[in-house]
Amino acid sequence: MKDCLICKTPIEPFMSFGKMPLGNGFLLPSEFEQEYFYEMLVGFCPVCNMVQLLEQPDRERMFHENYAFFSGTSSFMAKHFALFAQDVIQDYLTGSTDPFVVEMGSNDGIMLQNFAQAGIRHLGVEPSRNVAEVAIARGIRTVTEFFSADLASKIVAENGQADAFLAANVMCHIPYLHSIAEGIKVLLKPNGVLMFEDPYLGDVVEKTSYDQIYDEHTFLFSVTSIGYLFAQYGMEIVDVVPQHTHGGSMRYIISHKGARPVSERVHAQRQKEIAMGLNRPETFDQFRQSCETSRGQLKQLLEGLKAEGKRVVGYGATSKSTTVINYCGITPDLVEFISDTTPIKQGKYSPGAHIPVMGYEKFTENYPEYALLFAWNHKDEIMAKESAFIQSGGRWIVYVPAVGIV
Ligand code: JHZ
Ligand code: SAH
Ligand code: ZN
Numbered sequence: 001m002k003d004c005l006i007c008k009t010p011i012e013p014f015m016s017f018g019k020m021p022l023g024n025g026f027l028l029p030s031e032f033e034q035e036y037f038y039e040m041l042v043g044f045c046p047v048c049n050m051v052q053l054l055e056q057p058d059r060e061r062m063f064h065e066n067y068a069f070f071s072g073t074s075s076f077m078a079k080h081f082a083l084f085a086q087d088v089i090q091d092y093l094t095g096s097t098d099p100f101v102v103e104m105g106s107n108d109g110i111m112l113q114n115f116a117q118a119g120i121r122h123l124g125v126e127p128s129r130n131v132a133e134v135a136i137a138r139g140i141r142t143v144t145e146f147f148s149a150d151l152a153s154k155i156v157a158e159n160g161q162a163d164a165f166l167a168a169n170v171m172c173h174i175p176y177l178h179s180i181a182e183g184i185k186v187l188l189k190p191n192g193v194l195m196f197e198d199p200y201l202g203d204v205v206e207k208t209s210y211d212q213i214y215d216e217h218t219f220l221f222s223v224t225s226i227g228y229l230f231a232q233y234g235m236e237i238v239d240v241v242p243q244h245t246h247g248g249s250m251r252y253i254i255s256h257k258g259a260r261p262v263s264e265r266v267h268a269q270r271q272k273e274i275a276m277g278l279n280r281p282e283t284f285d286q287f288r289q290s291c292e293t294s295r296g297q298l299k300q301l302l303e304g305l306k307a308e309g310k311r312v313v314g315y316g317a318t319s320k321s322t323t324v325i326n327y328c329g330i331t332p333d334l335v336e337f338i339s340d341t342t343p344i345k346q347g348k349y350s351p352g353a354h355i356p357v358m359g360y361e362k363f364t365e366n367y368p369e370y371a372l373l374f375a376w377n378h379k380d381e382i383m384a385k386e387s388a389f390i391q392s393g394g395r396w397i398v399y400v401p402a403v404g405i406v
Contacts, residue, residue, distance in 0.1 A: 002041075002043065002054040002055075004043075004045040004047065004048060004050060004052070005050070005052055005175050005177065005218070005219075006045065006048045006050045006052075006177065006178075006225065006228065006229050007045060007047050007048040007050075007228070009045055009046070009047040009048070011043040011044065011045050011046075011052075011054070012043060013041035013042055013043045013054055014042060014043060014044055014281065014284040014285060014287075014288055015041070015042045015284070015287075015288040015291070016039065016040065016041050016042075017040035017041075017042070017213070017323065017326075017327050018039070018040065018326075018327070019037040019038070019039060019040075020037060020038060020039075020040040020214065020215065020322070020323065020326055020327075020352070021035055021036065021037055021322060021326065021351035021352040022036060022057060022061065022062060022215050022322070022351055023214035023215050023216055023319030023320070023322040023323065023351065024062070024067065024068040024069055024216070024319050024322075024351075025322070025351040026068055026317065026344075026345045026348035026349065026350065026351060026357060027348055027349055027351065028347075028348055028349070029349065029354075032349075032354065035351070035352070036057065036061065037352075038055055038056070038057055038215065039055050040053065040055070040213070040214070040215070040323075041053065041054040041055055042054070042213055042284075044281055044284045045225075046281060048224075048225055048228040048229070049222060049224045049225045049228070049273075049278065049279050050219060050221075050225040050228075050229075051201055051219065051220040051222075051225075051284070052218060052219050052220075053175075053213070053215070053217070053218050053219075056175055056215060056218055057215050059127075059146065062173075062215060062216055063127045063128045063146075064127075064128060064129070065128070065129040065130050066130060066344065067128035067129075067130055067131050068342065068344050068345050069107070069131075069319065069342075070107065070108050070131055070134070070342055070344075071107040071108050071110040071131075072108045072110050072134075073341055073342055074378055074381060075381065076378060076380070076381040077110065077245065078110055080243075080245055081110050081111040081114065081168070082114050084111060084166075084168070084195075084197075084251075085111060085114030085115060085118075086114070088101065088164050088166065088195065089115075089118065089120070092163060092164050092192075092193050092195075093120065093163055093164065096163050098121060099120055099121065099163040099164075100121045100122070100123075100159055100160060100161070100162045100163055101115050101120060101121070101122045101123075101162060101163060101164045101165075101166065102122070102123050102124075102125065102155065102162045102164070102165050102166070102187060103122070103123075103124050103125065103165075103166040103167065104125045104147040104165070104166070104167040104170055104171075104180075105125070105126060105147075105167055105168065105169065105170025105173070106124030106125065106126045106132075106135060106140070106142060107126060107128070107131045107132075107135070108131050108134040108135050108138075109124065109134065109135030109138050109140040109142070111166060111168060112124050112135065112140045112141075112142075113135075113138060113140060116138075116139055116140050116141075121159070122140070122141055123141050123142070123143065123155065123159065124140055124141065124142035124143070125142070125143055125145060125146075125147045125151065125155075126142050126143075126144060127144060127145055127146045128144075129144050130344075132144045147180060147183060148176070148179045148180070148183055149179045149180075149182040149183040149186065150179075150183075151183065152182075152183030152184065152186045152187045153183075153186060155187060156186060156187055161187060161188060161189040161192065162187050162188055162189065162192055163189055163191075163192050163193070164192060164193050164194075164195060165184050165187055165188055165192065165193070165194045165195070166195050166196065167194075167195075167196035167197075168196065168197050168198075169197070169198060169199075169246065169249075170196075170198075171196045171198055171219075171221070172198040172199065172217055172218060172219045172220065172221055173216045173217065173218060174218060175218045177219075177229060178232075181229060181230060181232070181233045181235070182233065184233075184235075185233045185234070185235065185256075188255075188256065190256060190259060191255070191256075191259055191260075192255070192256075193238075193253055193254065193255050193260075194230075194235070194252075194253070194254040194255070195251060195252070195253050195254075196251070196252055196254075197243055197245070197249045197250060197251040197252070198219075198221050198249060198250065199212045199217070199220065199221075199246050199247065199248065199249050200220075200221065200222070200242070200248050200249050200250040201220040201221060201222040201225075201278055202222065202248070202250075202272070202273065202276055202278060203247060203248025203249070204220055204247075204248075205276065205278065205283060205287050206248075206276070206401070207247065207248065207400050207401035208287070208290040208291060208294050208400065208401060208402075209247050209248075209400045209401070210287075210291040210294070210323065210324075210327070211318075211320035211321065211323045211324045211400070212246075212247065212320060213323055214319055214320065214322055214323045216319060221250065221252075222250075222273050222278050223237060223240055223250070223252070223266065223269045223270050223273060224270055224273050224278065224279065226252050226254075227266075227270070230254050231257075234256060234257050235254050235255065235256055235257060236254065236255065236257045236258075236262065237252055237253070237254050237262070237266050238253050238254065238255050238260045238261065238262050238263060238266070239252075239253040239262075239263040239265060239266065240252055240253070240263075240265055240266055240269050241253070241265075245377070246377045247376065247377040247400065250269075291327075294399060294402075294403055295327055295328045297399075297403035298324070298328050298330075298399050298403045299328050299329060299330070301397065301403060301405075302330060302334040302335070302372075302397075303334065305334075305369075305370060306333065306334055310368075310369040310370055311336055311368035311369050311370070312334065312335050312336065312368060312369070312370040312371075312372055312397065313335065313336050313337055313338070313339060313363060313368040313370070313371055313372070314335045314337070314338035314339065314355065314371070314372045314374050315338070315339055315363070315371045315372065315373050315374060315375060315382065315396075316338070316339070316340060316373070316374040316375025316378065316382075317338040317339075317340035317342070317345045317350060317357045317374065318374045318375050318377075320374065320377075321338070321350070321374035322350065322351045322352060324374065324399065325350060325352065325353045325355065326351070326352040326353060330353060330355070331353055331355075332353065332354065332355045332356070335355050335372060336355075336356075336368065337355060337356040337357065337358045337362065338350060338355055338356070338357045338358070338374065339357075339358055339359070339360050339362060339363035339371075340357050340358075340359075340360070341359070341360050345357045346358060346359045363389075364388070364389075367388075367389050367392040367393075367394050368394065369393070369394060369395070370394065370395050370396070370397050370405070371386075371389065371394060371395075371396055371397065372396075372397045373396050373397065373398050376398055376399070376400050379398075383396075
């Protein structure tokens with residue numbers, strides 16, 4: 001039993017993935033012996049409905065000066081964040097003289113560059129030094145720290161309150177969300193908005209995309225669980241906007257209670273969550289069974305291809321793939337190597353299973369018969385540029401929403 005990180009109700013896991021390494025823990029052979037593992041247990045809180053990890057590595061193990069994920073590796077995501085910034089500017093900044101925007105988890109500046117270019121006062125809060133340095137080099141104001149209630153007070157003292165507090169794919173990474181909510185409460189102007197997006201629990205359940213569960217993803221959010229958390233700080237969700245990014249995400253727009261009208265979409269999405277059973281423990285027993293079925297099918301497919309002597313290469317050394325590879329027992333004899341465009345991952349080995357990670361040229365210079373699409377969330381972007389692979393006779397292996405060859 002562990003206490004729910006949001007409401008302190010004691011909860012039991014509905015699923016164990018067993019011992020897992022760090023999702024972004026790409027490593028060298030000299031580091032194999034000391035590789036870090038933790039027990040990946042997932043629980044559902046029947047009171048606040050938050051889905052969460054019951055054990056998690058310390059934050060410094062995950063976010064540091066050698067962080068492996070650079071947001072700028074996807075051009076589709078760069079466009080997404082340009083549109084996100086445009087929405088913020090149009091909908092929430094036009095009425096303000098000298099507006100101020102804070103982003104938590106700003107990484108290489110993929111979102112804030114749009115505010116910097118528009119001459120809008122901004123501040124990124126990004127603890128992983130190597131990615132933060134990319135942003136700083138591009139003229140984006142960034143502090144290399146973890147956001148917290150203490151840091152929020154410092155930011156206010158130095159810059160005044162913010163019109164908008166933004167966070168993409170980071171809120172769900174933070175177990176100490178009470179400190180974050182407290183900080184945002186202090187940081188936001190009376191009419192300010194909090195806008196954040198993260199993978200949506202409804203999509204994960206619907207698509208059996210269990211690979212969204214790994215060390216960095218402490219939580220899988222829903223409108224219900226997020227509403228519960230922020231209500232404790234006198235804040236409310238005023239709008240929700242589903243997103244196609246990262247395999248199905250939700251954008252939450254939150255303000256101080258009563259400051260803005262609440263969209264009908266918020267209530268409608270809560271009703272959908274009830275209809276999907278996201279408030280019931282049985283849903284997660286069912287989810288576990290679906291994960292087990294998916295695992296069996298993927299393993300069988302890869303073993304069959306191996307028996308036929310086919311070459312299979314992984315496409316995208318994603319953090320998500322760490323869960324799939326280790327949960328399904330995918331070994332270097334089933335997947336020859338993983339192709340990835342991120343320099344810091346190349347020449348290293350995948351966490352746990354130690355499949356080599358190679359530069360993209362290794363993929364193009366000798367196409368395999370099959371590519372296992374670990375970066376399935378970037379499918380449209382990838383398919384659009386891989387016609388030569390298909391023309392060479394290559395096929396894609398996918399596992400979300402179902403295992404198959406496409
Ligand atoms: P991608 C990371 O997850 C970690 P990951 C984190 N926890 C999170 O939530 C999201 O990001 C935001 C490569 N690639 O985006 C680049 C190609 O090689 O699915 C990346 O290594 N060729 C913060 O790691 C990986 O794939 C390509 O054409 O699951 C994609 O990682 C493209 C498009 C990507 O996030
Ligand atoms: N927003 C970007 C980056 C997501 S990666 C995108 O959507 O692509 C998550 C980032 O959050 C990492 O760069 C990590 O270093 C950072 N992070 C983790 N904990 C944080 C915290 N407490 N405060 C601020 N950033 C944090
Ligand atoms: Zn709870």
